Amino acid sequence: MMAKVFLLNKQIFLEKLLQLEQFTESEQKHKIEELSNVLEEIGKEEFKSVFTTxxxxxxxTMIEEKxxxxENTILLLKHISYYSNLKRIWIEGFEGTSLCKRFEEMIIEEDEKKEEKNEKLLADLCECYISLSDDYQPKLLCICVSCILKATLKKEGNEEAQKEVEMALLSLSNLDVLCFVEQKQHLNEIKEIFKYHQEHHNLTRLAYQSAWEFLIYRLFFENSLEEDFVNELHFGREAARELDELSKCVEWKNKKEGKGSKETKEELVLLRWLQTCESCFLRCNLWNEEFVGLINSIVQVFRSAKGNYKEISYQTIFLLKETSIRxxxxxxxxxxxxxxxAVLEGIQQQTLEDEMINQFLEFFMNLSKKLKREMDEAMDEAKRKIIRRRVFDKLEEEGYEDTITSLYEVLNFLKRKRYRKLSLDIYDYLVND
Incomplete structure (x- = not known):
């Protein structure tokens, strides 16, 4: 049934696109907004199958034939790029097309104008190009990032203005770790966007998350940004608050498998925040007390998603495991x-997939290593005993040792399957008093 629905949505979209020829330019704008509603319903695989070369x-061709x-082309492409970025769908059909080449030429031409430069047109062109391309010319990348950041600075006002900023920042989040952007040139603008929002709350949740994602990808090129990221812009504090507030918007009980598979915007933004936290844990080495609050927020999302929302549940499990490595x-x-x-609660569930069991076991293997390392580094013998006893009592109280021992039979199976990081020695997972 679901496949039929998506097939129908794909057919509706293509039909509505071809029917635009029948309407005036003004009427087309209304029809394009209707197309946006169809885009919201189209699934990931169907999305890729529609937007081809x-x-x-x-x-x-429709532009060439007038x-x-x-203006309406840009409106259409902005809707396409918005939903592809929101749903994290990689569109491969735009690169190298006659439309892509036309946009590249227009961006350079508009940027080089010394007089009567149309800043709005340039920003729109850049937004579409950044969102839909996957191989950027360095000159174009520099123009586009600078133009989009400038267009989003200190923007307030009505819902329409917020939507424009949201779409612009969402396009920047498309620039992943493979896209080098000269950081020093844009650092002041990025900082200003964050600080202005933290004071005036002028961005939507998606816009704010997108700005963080753009910045965190830049950490892969510039280690010196970590101090700004952690202590000046307060990623840990801000991410924790966003996760807490977004979690309240999800109807967890209605997300069980087989019940309404369509994802709400809040759920998609929550997933994006979790993936941004993953990037942070993998790249940022600095740590402060605000991250303890962030981890607690991830724990709360895990408990809500457990048994209700598979994708979010797995993403949080992976993040919790990553905390044991840092x-x-x-x-x-x-x-x-x-x-x-939380990990104890998770591993004691009745039905777990192999990948989930692997993440749980890796967590406790890392916990045991971390505890041993802290014991070796602790000079105070009394402190050693207090730390070890506290952890042992907690795990013993929750029946942890019995749970791990019961999983001994599956360790060899998991390791043979593909989880080579796991140890076959059961004592590597245990904490002894």
Whole structure:
């Protein structure tokens, strides 16, 4: 049934696109907004099957034949790029098309104008190009990032203005770790966007998350940004608050498998925040107390998603495992934030997939290593005993040792299957008093 629905949505979209020829330019704007509603319903695989090289070349033909104005073309492409970025769908059909080449030429031409430069047109062109391309010319990338950041600075006002900023920042989040952007040139603008929002709350949740994602990808090129990221812009504090507030918007009980598979915007933004946290944990080495609060927020999302929302549940499990690897995280942080409790709850579920069991076991293997390392580094013998006893008592109280022992039979199976990081020695997972 679901496949039929998506097939129908794909057919409706293509029919409505071809029917634009029948309407005036003004009427087309209304019809394009209707197309946006169809885009919201289309699934990921269907999205890819619709937006092919042939389709983008067809849109360019419609421009050439004056069926579509450039203004309406941009409106259409902004809707397409918005939903592809929101749903994290990689569109491969735009690159190299006649439409893509036309946009590249227009961006350079508009940027080089010394007089009567149309800043709005340039920003729109850049937004579409950044969102739909996957191989950027360095010159174009520099123009587009600078132009989009400038267009989003200190923008307030009505819902329409907020939507424009949201779409612009969402396009920047498309620039992943493979896209080098000269950081020093844009750092002041990025900082200003964050600080202005933290004071005036002028961005939507998606816009704010997108700005963070753009910045965190830049950490892969510029380590010196970590101090700004952690202590000046307060990623840990801000991410924790966003996760807490978004979690309240999700109807967890209605997300069980087989019940309404359509994802709401809040759920998609929540997933994006979790993936941004993953990027942070993988790249940012600095640590402060605000991250303990962030981990606690991830724990709360895990507990809500457990048994209700598979994709979010797995993403949180992976994040909790990553906390046990980070060198800056101490045993006291893991206990204080409730990670150990949450992982124990998870591993004791009746039905678990192999990948989930692997993440849980890796967490406790890393916890055991971390505890041993802290014991070796602790000079105070009394402190050693207090830390070890506290962890042992907690895990013993929750029946952890019995749970791990019961999984011994599956360790060899998991390791043979593909999880080579796992140890076959059961004592590597245990904490002895």
């Amino acid at each position: 042939e389709l983008f070349n067809e849109i360019h 069926i579509l104005s450039m 060198t800056g995280v101490e045993i006291k942080d893991l206990m204080k934030s409730g990670v150990a409790d």
